[in-house]
Amino acid sequence: MVFYMADGTTISTAPKFTGSSYLDTASGNVGTILGVDDEDMPVIHELLRVWREKYPRNLIRGAYYDCKERFKDFGISIPDQIKNKVEAMIGWPELAVRSLSDLSDLEGFSISGDDTMGINDLFEDNQLDVTASELIVSSYKHSCSFLTIAADPEDPERISMIPRSADWSAGIWDRRNHRLAAALTITEDDKDGRICSFNVWLPGKVYECSGRPLPWRAEKIETNFDQPTVVALAYDRQMDRPFGHSRISRSLMSLVDAGFRTMVRMEASAEFYSVPKLWFIGANKDAFSSNTWKSLIQAINAISADEDGNLPQLQQVQQASMTPHSDMLKTMAMLVASQTRVPVDYLGITLDNPTSAEAMASAERRLTRIADKQNVAFGRELKRAMGIAVALREGANAIPDSMRDVHPVWAPTREISDAARADAFTKIADKVTGYADSDVGLERLGLSREEITRLRADQRKARAQNVVDQLKIRTAQNSQQEASDGTEQSEPAAGTPQSAGTGA
16 A cells, blocks of 8 residues: 655555455456356355345444444535534444343353263364354344354364354355355455455355456365355344344434434534624624634723714623433434333433333343343354264264254343342252252353353262272271281181190
C-alpha cells in the first residue's frame, strides 16, 4: 500500500499483505474448475450463487453489530457539518446478540460408560468450549454458522474442527435428511477482496479449489463419508428457513436507525444552543465588531442610544429542552426490548419507577427460555459434528451408533442460589436411589463438567488408595498368622510324653 502527500508525491510504502475487510462478489463468478467432476459443477455454481446473494445482507448485519452502520438522514433538520462527521454510537444490535449468546456455555459431553471413542480428547484438542461460543455468536449475528470437520491426510488420528462464519460460507439444505447437502467455505482472498481459494464439502468428497494463478484448479480429497463433513448451527430454524433468522432483524436495524437520528438531533440541538444567542433589538449592527464572541465576553459591554434617544433592548434565546429527544429515544429502546426480549434496563434506559427484582427475573426468563431451546438445537449439531469426527478418525463411512449415548452438557441458563440447589438436591436424593452420586445429581447441584471430572478422579484415587491399604492390612495379617502357625508347630503339643534319655 502506497501513501501520498497532498501534492501526490509518495511518502512511504507499507508491506504487502493478503486479505481484505470486504470480499468482491464479482470474483465469485467462477466458470470451469479443473479437477472437478462434471456432475459436481452445478452444485458448486449454486453454492457460489447463494454466497453472492447473501453476502451483502450479511455484510450490513456485521456493520450494525460492530456499530459501523451508515447514518440515514431525512435531510430536514440536521446540518451537513454534523451529518458528515457523526459516527454510530448505539450498540443495541451487539447487545441483542451477546445477551442471548452469553447464556449458551458448552461444558463438554456426557458419556455413558468409558470414553472408548475419545470424545474428551477431541473436545480438548479442538477447544470446543471456545469454538462453540464463537459459532453461537456468529449464528445469532448472521442467522447461521458452520463447523467443518476434516482429518489430516498425513495423520488420520488428528481431526480438525474449524468454525466458519456465514459471510464467508454458503450451504444447501437437505430437507429429506434434515442436514446439509453441500457447503462452501472461502479460505483466502487477496488485498483487493478477490476470492483466491475455497473448499467445497460434498458427500464422500471435499474439493480444495484455488484460483491463484488462474485457471481455477481443484484437488479432490475422498472422505468416503455418507454426508458432507460440515454442520450448520442456526438460530430460530423454521421449515421455510432452514438456515434460521438473524437476531439483527430488519425491524431492529430500523429501530437503531431511528435511535441514531434521535441522538444526532439531540447533538445538533446542543451545538446550536451551546453559544448564548443574544438579540439586541433597536441596535445598529455597526455597534459590534467582527469578532462577536470576543465582544460578548468583555468585562463591560455598552451600546449607546440612537439619535431619537431610544435604548436598545437585550433578549436571550433560551436553551431548548432535550426532553422530547430523550423521550423518543426511550420509546425506541422500549420497542427494541420488546423485539429482542432483552430487559429494557440492559439498553441503558432508566424508567421512572425502578424495576423490581421479580420484574427483572420475569424479563430474563424470556431470554433463558429461548437459550434453553437453542441449546437443544445447537447440541444436536455439535453432537453430529462429534460423531463425524469419531467416524473420520476410525475410518468409518457413517456416524457410529454408540454416539446415541453421548450428549452435550450446557451450563445452566438461569442463576439459582446455592441454598436452593442444595435443597432440591437433598429432596430428590431421598426419593431416587443413586441420584446423589450420579453425574445428573452433581450437575443439578451446580457442579460444572470440569469439577465433576476432577471429583471422579479424586474418588478413583481414593478408592485405589483404599484398596492398597486393605491389601497391606491383609498382607500383614497373613504374615502374622503364618508366623503364629509356625511357632505353634515348633512347640510340643500338650499331653505328649517326653522321650526318656539314656542314662548310665
